[in-house]
Amino acid sequence: MTVSRVLRNRGDVSAATREKVLEAAKTLGYVPNKIAGALASQRVNLVAVIIPSLSNMVFPEVLSAISHELEDTELQPVVGVTDYLPEKEEKVLFEMLSWRPSGIIIAGLEHSDASRAMLAAAGIPVIEIMDIDGTPVDCAVGISHRRAGRQMAKAILKQGFEAIGFMGTKMPLDHRARKRFEGFTEMLAKSGVEILDQEFYEGGSALGKGRELTADMMARSPDLDFLYYSNDLIGAGGLLWALDEGIDVPKRLGLAGFNNVELLQGLPRQLATMDACRREIGEKAAQLLLARLDEGGGTLGSEVVELTPTLSMGDTLKRY
Amino acid sequence: MTVSRVLRNRGDVSAATREKVLEAAKTLGYVPNKIAGALASQRVNLVAVIIPSLSNMVFPEVLSAISHELEDTELQPVVGVTDYLPEKEEKVLFEMLSWRPSGIIIAGLEHSDASRAMLAAAGIPVIEIMDIDGTPVDCAVGISHRRAGRQMAKAILKQGFEAIGFMGTKMPLDHRARKRFEGFTEMLAKSGVEILDQEFYEGGSALGKGRELTADMMARSPDLDFLYYSNDLIGAGGLLWALDEGIDVPKRLGLAGFNNVELLQGLPRQLATMDACRREIGEKAAQLLLARLDEGGGTLGSEVVELTPTLSMGDTLKRY
DNA sequence: ATGAAAGCGCTAACAG
């Protein structure tokens, strides 16, 4: 009835009745029931955002960017966390889809067959984020981690390092880290350089972890002159270890991480790193989604947006 | 019809038809519509979790704990972020309530009148978390930040420090930091000690910020022999600054933060700190909510759960 | 063990 119109500022309503309704609503403490509304109107204005983890910092960051971008839109993000587990991703995706969201933003390009099928069948815009090395279901916005790995390898070689070690999370869990590693080794191989030592760990990343891993590896392979870490936190741990040991960084030992975690700016030395464009990814993903929704499901030209990460040399990479 | 029964394993259904339905659902890629389901059954199985920020680390952590605790329940958490803004809290709360969640977990005890009214009128369990210094709408689980501040003050005085400075986020935004500060100064006052210098900053906290603030304050008030920080990150920045300057920590200058951020374990020295029981808070809040829901809105005895933070002396507080 | 019918609280088309 009229009430509905007032509450949504739709259709023509006289100022008098409008006032009356608004007041009544206020005094009654009326909160509309979106469930009923959504069912009736077939519009839910929810965006499912599916990410692997909340403790990685990277993801809250893109999430913030998405929220911010959606701020003065009808759309509202709803997050689901997969813990890097494909089965859980499937579950979360199913749950989310059963709320009939207007769109999906999901991290990564690798999903189980079932997940891909769901995404494809949902009939809504799907934006896969963070990574573009692969075939998206619909749209993708992210960086090429393979290229990022290559770029870092090139920079390291250019500085004359040649006994290179790698440390990172266990690969099967984190495709983007894996791709960086692959790009990295590939580029080294082109110059005839092989990784001298490598270590894959499980569990959270923190300074302490980086310390341990680095100490172990350097004890094992004392000839290493460069260490490439799959993330800044363990890299920073390695850096602190090296400084404690009185190792000349980067003359004797160079270091680099990944992500450009701004939280770490303030360490005695600035770790060389590469930013993953997390804010831009969130913004661009949200914009793309909005654009897709606007065009009313018309000409769905699958779009891939590649962002370009920038390399920060910091104080741990430049030898000359 | 029967299909509904099969999909929810309710009522008696013959194995034959059950199979048939299940298979049909699978081949059709059928995803149930929860909106319709929720509307019909008047049950939504969503828990609204309202927190100030995702970039503070603390909140993703309690969120994880909540999610984990709710894992094998029907309930699913849905998060809303307020950016520490009361108006935004109101908005988010309203939005959330319009989805008719089964319960609410919300950070803090201070809310606008409108927000409190909504919470009270919602007719669902409300768990206010993080803080217990105040009057909860319904239940609360958290620590006493005032007591935490006092406890830290006591520990500092016991070590013979007497020229004490404080650094923290601008107060009006963060009630828990304010309460810690109040408890801190209160306890110092009891021993006739006054804060010598203090500084309230705005914006994110990171190592770099802590460095700057500390350098500034020590330049301004060189007599200080202890610095209490409202969080570990700026505290760690201060610590790094002090080490760079060759200051004897904690003989000449003691330091302490708050939160026990495990990410920092691995710094050259361990910062004295106090944990905020974030994991326990999340777990306990979820359990309390479940209990409340079980008892079917029966005897609603408002419950307050106070957790006890533990003080870690680290390497920056113990002088003797 | 299965089908039929009546809503859940709203929105969207129509009438007036």
Added chain:
DNA sequence: CTGTTAGCGCTTTCAT
């Protein structure tokens, strides 16, 4: 400008 009438896709209750 305002009221009326159908549903939205499920769950629930009541018959069969």
